[in-house]
Amino acid sequence: MYQTTATAAAAETSRSPFIRGLQQLARNKLGVIGGLLLLLTVIAAVGAPWIAPHHFAAVNFQIPFQTPGTAGYPLGTDDLGRDVLSRLLYGVRTSLWIGLLSVAVAVGVGTPLGLLAGYSRVADAVVSRLTDVALAFPFLIIAVGLAAIRGPSLENAAIALGIANIPIIVRVVRGEALRISGLEFVQAARAMNISQARILFQHLLPNASSVIIVQATVIIPVAIIGEAMLSFLGLGIQPPEPSLGIMLADAQEYIYRSPWAAVWPGLTIIVMCLGFNMFGDALRDALDPNAR
Amino acid sequence: MTTTAHETDSSPIRPDPLITVRDLRVAYDGQDAVRGASFAVAPGRSLAIVGGSGSGKSTTVKALLGLLPENARVVGGEVDYAGERLADLSEGTLRHYRGARIGLVPQDPMASxxxxxxxxxxxxxxxxxxxxxxxxxxxxxxxxxxxxxxxxxxxxxxxxxxxxxxxxxxxxxxxxxxxxxxPELLIADEPTSALDVTVQKRILDHLDTLAEDRGLTRILVTHDLGVAADRADEVVVMSDGEVVEQGTPRGILRAPSHPYSQRLVDAAPRLDAHRRREEAPREDDGGPSFLSIRGLVKDFKIRGFKEPLRAVDDVSFDIRKGTTTAVIGESGSGKSTVARITLGLEKATSGEARVGARAIRPESRDDIRYLRSLTQPVFQDPFSSLNPYWSVAGLIAESLVPRRDLGRAEKRRRVRECLDHVALPQSALGKYPGELSGGQRQRVAIARALVAEPELLVCDEAVSALDVLVQKQILDLLRGLQSEIGVSCLFITHDLGVTSEIADEVVVLRRGRVVEAGPVGRSSTPRRMSTRLLCWRPSQDGASEASSVFGAGGTELTSVTRHPALTHNTTKGEEWNASERGRSPGPERRRPSPQRI
Known part of the structure; x- marks a missing residue:
């Protein structure tokens, strides 16, 4: 009995914390559900051209405002008689792309700045004051301003949303870096003449990875909704191209006549956000090498 | 009326024990943690449960209280409390028992x-x-x-x-x-292990007085045989889930019958350890000084106070080649600041440091780099001193990173060699810190320090977080390494017993100043009150002799007021400087890391 458990334990040990984390992730029910939801959205996004029964911009003025279940239009049609299901699938595609792109911008720029601010006092003074200034502006105003300057397009909206989220990433990463750089292994590295770049990226970064991942999963839904607002203002995606945000905004006008047109994109946003949050939460737990 | 007759000793146990534990077995997820523990405590008496980490002592106590975690189960045996079987009681009654009849003093005052x-x-x-x-x-x-x-x-x-x-x-x-x-029964689970020695004694004394005044029955859980022997009528030694020895403190200390208790007794650092040690072949006084520090001063600015806090005040000492100099003091005495300055992590306000013939100027980057290239740190906390995301191989090789002159194969060879030095198996190379025990981690930290072949090892409370047996192993290891490769050592500790085990020279710091310094033999008959206070260890003979030898300490500390920043939060009581071990109230740890780039 003792022997077998001991050997089993030995077999399981000596994997990197990342791999062990993934194994743990598979055991977390909520995380698996979140992962499946995400997988579903990714399939919808990637497979949209093949799955969608109609073209997303194909209008049919004969049949506007159909309820779900109509033959040929399983989720009904919108005010112009376009198929809601097809628009939804393409909408997921754009929204997911916007979410990922803006996270890439926010994390890509915010992480190094945050690490530096948390590690060096001088950098902290500069970076933190700048983020303070940036945070003084409401998130949307920045995004609107940036999108207006660069002109309306999907990529520009995503970049604007990403930039608007940089201060948040900087804050979170800085706090974590501050905590980690007080730990003895960083002190030891400094006493060993290890270069700063190495300390930042080999010591601080992996240890800060869990909070970065979690923050990223929070930013994606924020970006998806932010895009809806930008598009509503005419600064995001241009019609007739669909996005979940635009569909929601369009449906608002006819909410009393045809509430279904608002329900589907709203529900999809909820599912995506939930998926990202649940998966992110589980990922954080799984990646923490200290908690077992 | 039969009492549990596990008494090997003739110590009188009254016929009606308040609590009786019979063959208690507890398992975590099917793995045994406690394998048949039996003992009894009579009303008004005190029992100490002693054992290393993982010996099952805490689990036993939790089982008594019905506070086992979810994955643990009592698989056998029974606990009688005042004539009732605890297992028969409902959860409600049990809840009433906890607190109203059984009081618990938990381990960690910071988290509780x-x-x-x-x-x-x-x-x-x-x-x-x-x-x-x-x-x-x-x-x-x-x-x-x-x-x-x-x-x-x-x-x-x-x-x-x-x-x-x-x-x-x-x-x-x-x-x-x-x-x-x-309550009638008070259970204290390592009540002072997280505290400074000087505070430890006062808290334990106070706990004893309180309990005696109220006629409480006591169970004290500790890893320190000395503490147990000092304060309990009876001692139970646990190892690996089993009670290996049971008897009066005097009996166990004088003639431990089980090999484990024998080891515990031997491992406790003793003030006269240097006498037992073989004198290292010393080129007395003629030995070249590797590092000499003169008039070291370090001020910290504290926000909201005009006057800076002087953490280190005019400290001078030498470390001769191949010897160990210990800097000892309570928390807040500035000893860690001295270590940090020696490691080049902190800039001295004034003072002079010399390595051989070369003067180290604190403002010169080259000098600091040079100093860092000669020194290597070993820190206190084996849990935070290793990056949890790195494998042992990577961790040890890290200190070779600045050595660009070495090839990959050479580095790997050295890492392997170092692993042998610290007595870790080669298979440890692929492991991660999370898979290692505290003692193993500390060995990795030492290997990491040694692989760079430093002239000076700076050990900042390197053994304070370890339990006695592991502590002894690490001290033996350090001593062995020193005689083998002749590295010098600056050893920071609050424990004079440890100092006596390892050091050749001692510097006693108090409030940033040197109050006493000299070769180890002299300092162990301490002249100053603060040194004497530090010397307090639970006596080895089971009686409270130690306390009487060193007198009723604490009077000097009571009157002390320090920098306003340190006193405005705490009362100017006895414990102005008594935060938990390892986290000194000194400003060096206020901000996570005061850096200069």
Missing amino acids: LNPSMRIGDQICDALKQYGMRSKEDRRRRALQLMDDAGIPEPARRFRQYPHEFSGGMRQRILIAIALSGD
């Missing part, structure tokens, strides 16, 4: 109080549980309890929050809470 609740309210909360209805009564009783627990100015302290209390003070509050239900 709610940080966002006033101290007084936390005590009142407990009183409310025990049926005290009137708010006014509760308040009066809480103040009384605080006073009993030795909290000065209870009325003012009543309204304060835990962060305004030092570690020792918090432990006193926990004692007050444990006593609030007026």
Whole structure:
């Protein structure tokens, strides 16, 4: 009995914390559900051209405002008689792309700045004051301003949303870096003449990875909704191209006549956000090498 | 009436034990943690359970209280409490028993109080549980309890929050809470292990007095045989889930019958250790000084105070080649700052350091780099001193990173060699810190320091977080390495016993100043009060001889007021400097890391 458990334990040990984390992730029910939801959205996004029964911009003025279940239009049609299901699938595609792109911008720029601010006092003074200034502006105003300057397009909206989220990433990463750089292994590295770049990226970064991942999963839904607002203002995606945000905004006008047109994109946003949050939460737990 | 006859000793046990444990077995997820523990405690007597980490001592106590975690189960044996079987009681009755009849003093005073609740309210909360209805009564009783627990100015302290209390003070509050239900049995689970030695003694003394006044039965859980022997009528030694020895403290200390107790007794650092040690072949006085420090001063600016805090004040010492100099002092004495300056992590305000013939100027980057290339650190906490995301191989190789002259194969060879030096198997290379025990981690930290072939090893409380047996192994290892490769060592500790085991020279710091310095032999008959206080260890002979030899310490400390920044939060009581071990209230740890780039 003792022997077998001991050997089993030995077999399981000596994997990197990342791999062990993934194994743990598979055991977390909520995380698996979140992962499946995400997988579903990714399939919808990637497979949209093949799955969608109609073209997303194909209008049919004969049949506007159909309820779900109509033959040929399983989720009904919108005010112009376009198929809601097809628009939804393409909408997921754009929204997911916007979410990922803006996270890439926010994390890509915010992480190094945050690490530096948390590690060096001088950098902290500069970076933190700048983020303070940036945070003084409401998130949307920045995004609107940036999108207006660069002109309306999907990529520009995503970049604007990403930039608007940089201060948040900087804050979170800085706090974590501050905590980690007080730990003895960083002190030891400094006493060993290890270069700063190495300390930042080999010591601080992996240890800060869990909070970065979690923050990223929070930013994606924020970006998806932010895009809806930008598009509503005419600064995001241009019609007739669909996005979940635009569909929601369009449906608002006819909410009393045809509430279904608002329900589907709203529900999809909820599912995506939930998926990202649940998966992110589980990922954080799984990646923490200290908690077992 | 039969009593459990596990007594090997003739110590009188009264016929009616308050609590009897018979062949208790507890398993975690099917793996045995406690394998048949039996003991009994008579009313008004005290029992100490002693064992290393993982010996099952805490699990035993948790089983008594019915507080086992979810994955643990009592798989056998029984616990009788005042004539009733605890297993037969309902959860409700058991809850009443906890607190009202059995009080618990938990281990960690830092984590056991709610940080966002006033101290007084936390005590009142407990009183409310025990049926005290009137708010006014509760308040009066809480103040009384605080006073009993030795909290000065209870009325003012009543309204304060835990962060305004030092570690020792918090432990006193926990004692007050444990006593609030007026229990008959008090269980203390490592109540002072997280505290400074000087505070440890006072808290334990106070706990004893309180318990004796109330005629309480006591169970003390500790890893320190000395503490146990000093304070208990009877000692139970546990190892690997089993009770290996049981008897009077004197009996166990004088003639331990089980090899494990034998090891425990041997491992305890002793003040006369240097006498037992073989004198290292010394080129006495003629030995070249590797590092010499003269007139070292370090000031810290504290926000909101004009006057800087002088953490280190005019400290001078030498470390000769191949020897160990120990810097000892209480927390807040500036000893860690000395270590950090020696490692080039902190810039001295003034003073002079010399390595051989070369002067180290604190403002010169080259000099600091040079200093860092000669020194290597070993820190206190084996849990935070290794990056959890790195494998052992990567961790050890890290200190070779600045050595660009070495090839990959050469580096790998050295890492392997170092692993042998610290007696770790080669298979450890692929492991991660999370898979290693505290002692193994500390070995990795030492290997990491040694692989760069430093001239000087700076050990900042390197063995303080380890239990006695592991501590002894690490000290032996360090001593062995020193005679083997002749590395010099600066050893920072608060424990004079450890100092005596390892050091050749001692510098005693108090409030940033050197109060005593010299070769180890001389310093172990301490002349100054503060050195004597530090010397306090639980006596080795089971009686309270140690305390009488060193007199009633603490008087000198009481009158001390320090920098306003340190005193404005805590009362100017005995424990101004008594935060938990390893986290000195000195400013060096206020901000996570004061850096200069």
